[in-house]
Amino acid sequence: MNASHCPRCGQRNQCAQAESATPVSDCWCFGAAIDPALLDSLPPEQRNRACLCPRCAQGLAPLKPQAAAD
Incomplete structure (x- = not known):
């Protein structure tokens, strides 16, 4: 898991x-x-x-499905 990516959505x-x-x-x-x-x-x-990213931390739906983060 990459610490610079959100564990919920995979975005930075x-x-x-x-x-x-x-x-x-x-x-x-x-x-x-x-x-x-x-x-x-x-x-x-x-x-x-x-x-989490700011969006997920607010409880909002992820922008895209969770992707495998490098």
């Missing part, structure tokens, strides 16, 4: 932390309120591996 997750080799001080995901049920709906092997 736009996470500054995933894109940087060093710790970052700010990213959209740091302050995002994500429904725990949404995280629980992910397969166990995809949890705590990568951020």
Whole structure:
């Protein structure tokens, strides 16, 4: 699994932390309120591996079906 892709839809997750080799001080995901049920709906092997993209984090439908992320 690629940490820069959303585990729900496979799109880039736009996470500054995933894109940087060093710790970052700010990213959209740091302050995002994500429904725990949404995280629980992910397969166990995809949890705590990568951020959701902003669209999925809001609980919106993915733009396209989940694709295998490299």
